[in-house]
Amino acid sequence: MQGDTAPAQNVVIVGGGFGGLYTALALAERRQHPPVLLIEPNDRFVFLPLLYELLSGELRSWEIAPRYDSLLAGRGLAWLQDRVDRIDAEKQQLHTRAGRTLAFGRLVIATGAESSTFAVPGADRHSLGFRTLADVERIQSLIADLKRHRLPLQRIAVVGAGPTGVELACKLADMADGSAVIELIEQGPQLLPQARAFNREQASLALQRRDVRLRTRTQVASVEAGAITLHGHPDGDAAIHSETLAVRAVLWTAGLGFRPPRIDPAPACDGRGRLLCGADLLLHGHRHLFAAGDLAAQVDPQAAPGEAFGAAGPSTAQVAFQQAPVLASNLIRSLRGEPLEPFRWRDLGEMLSLGIGEASLTTAGLTLAGPAAYQLRRLAYLSRLPGRSHQLRVAAGWLADWKP
Ligand SMILES: Cc1cc2nc3c(=O)[nH]c(=O)nc-3n(C[C@H](O)[C@H](O)[C@H](O)COP(=O)(O)OP(=O)(O)OC[C@H]3O[C@@H](n4cnc5c(N)ncnc54)[C@H](O)[C@@H]3O)c2cc1C
Numbered sequence: 001m002q003g004d005t006a007p008a009q010n011v012v013i014v015g016g017g018f019g020g021l022y023t024a025l026a027l028a029e030r031r032q033h034p035p036v037l038l039i040e041p042n043d044r045f046v047f048l049p050l051l052y053e054l055l056s057g058e059l060r061s062w063e064i065a066p067r068y069d070s071l072l073a074g075r076g077l078a079w080l081q082d083r084v085d086r087i088d089a090e091k092q093q094l095h096t097r098a099g100r101t102l103a104f105g106r107l108v109i110a111t112g113a114e115s116s117t118f119a120v121p122g123a124d125r126h127s128l129g130f131r132t133l134a135d136v137e138r139i140q141s142l143i144a145d146l147k148r149h150r151l152p153l154q155r156i157a158v159v160g161a162g163p164t165g166v167e168l169a170c171k172l173a174d175m176a177d178g179s180a181v182i183e184l185i186e187q188g189p190q191l192l193p194q195a196r197a198f199n200r201e202q203a204s205l206a207l208q209r210r211d212v213r214l215r216t217r218t219q220v221a222s223v224e225a226g227a228i229t230l231h232g233h234p235d236g237d238a239a240i241h242s243e244t245l246a247v248r249a250v251l252w253t254a255g256l257g258f259r260p261p262r263i264d265p266a267p268a269c270d271g272r273g274r275l276l277c278g279a280d281l282l283l284h285g286h287r288h289l290f291a292a293g294d295l296a297a298q299v300d301p302q303a304a305p306g307e308a309f310g311a312a313g314p315s316t317a318q319v320a321f322q323q324a325p326v327l328a329s330n331l332i333r334s335l336r337g338e339p340l341e342p343f344r345w346r347d348l349g350e351m352l353s354l355g356i357g358e359a360s361l362t363t364a365g366l367t368l369a370g371p372a373a374y375q376l377r378r379l380a381y382l383s384r385l386p387g388r389s390h391q392l393r394v395a396a397g398w399l400a401d402w403k404p
Helices: 018-028 048-056 068-072 133-148 163-176 197-209 317-336 371-382 388-401
Strands: 011-014 036-039 077-080 084-088 093-096 101-103 106-109 155-159 181-185 213-215 218-224 227-232 241-246 249-252 262-264 275-277 289-291 296-298 350-353 359-363 366-370
Touching: 011 018, 018 036, 018 068, 018 077, 018 106, 018 317, 048 133, 048 163, 048 350, 048 371, 068 077, 106 317, 133 163, 133 249, 155 163, 155 241, 163 181, 163 197, 163 350, 197 350, 197 359, 197 366, 275 289, 289 317, 350 371, 359 371, 366 371, 371 388
Parallel strands: 011 036, 011 106, 036 077, 084 262, 106 289, 155 181, 155 249, 181 213, 275 296
Antiparallel strands: 084 093, 093 101, 218 227, 227 241, 350 359, 359 366
């Protein structure tokens, strides 16, 4: 597959997250699929919606972070452990960090998002993220340390009361078991602004039961080693209230940034740096480049004014998961010169992890909270884990652990 000699009928997928891996798996299910190469620098896929349960020890790393070599084995899919630095759209070639030049017939760019600290002074340097297996290990050792040396007024600040911040705050409070106060900082007027009312209420109750201190209308002004400075408008008035809190750690969950590989010529992007694409997920102005997952900014000309997401959907695993079969189909159609089909997101509902053994969910016709919701959420995600054989291995593990 080196240089100009590569076949022009292959598919290369850049990024093995929800958008990339599930598209590769969907292609593998098609009879006589084209050669597929997945390029991903990490050796394990991470099923991010269950990262909280890995943190708390409710699930094990092999369950939520299977290795790519075992996921792709025997499916006719190739994996290259490397990072793509540059894409030449005209020559249909890409260049990797390890110095390879590879040709592609069709390319999927699914490099996802990374956390953004909005240039808040000190935030990059002094806060932890919550996205990788290394982040989980760092937070687990922090909690172990807090519990070993129980000192008065130990604090952890979680920045951002979106789903990740709220779910993380609940798990942390349970894990810390009274050894630390959890402060949840939100610049907007309420937690979970885009959530269903039922889930928002359940989340609010879960935070209160765990004594998590929610500070809304509060911005992070700076982060230093051991301290966070906040500017708040606690009563919604214009006067700024400034406060510096001593903290053991700051966990940053607010905001997403996008840093795809360099693409020549530069493609059209939205104001957040996501790649503009049509309903068929083809990049604007390109015939061979597709986007998937968080990075794909699908323009929906039919979106009603004020409609939150239109056909494209929000930046979630649920959307990337739904894009995968449509994109697989479009890649094959595109190689055959056939018309492409549009992707339309179907809102299947929303689930939140709310502490150890608890969750809240809202789907069509069902709202549920507490331990039953926790079990349902686990089952729903079991059926979303990548690949049938991995799902069966995990299900067998859960059955073996089951105590009636
Ligand atoms: C903690 C957490 C919990 C979440 N919970 C939920 C949830 O409950 N429900 C839900 O629907 N969504 C959830 N999400 C959001 C969801 O995980 C994302 O929307 C989803 O992962 C997007 O898929 P993606 O393929 O765009 O990106 P990702 O899954 O992030 O994958 C991108 C991949 O690209 C790779 N990559 C990056 N740059 C390069 C490069 N230059 N070359 C090659 N590879 C590269 C990365 O290593 C990564 O593996 C959660 C996110 C987080 C962080």
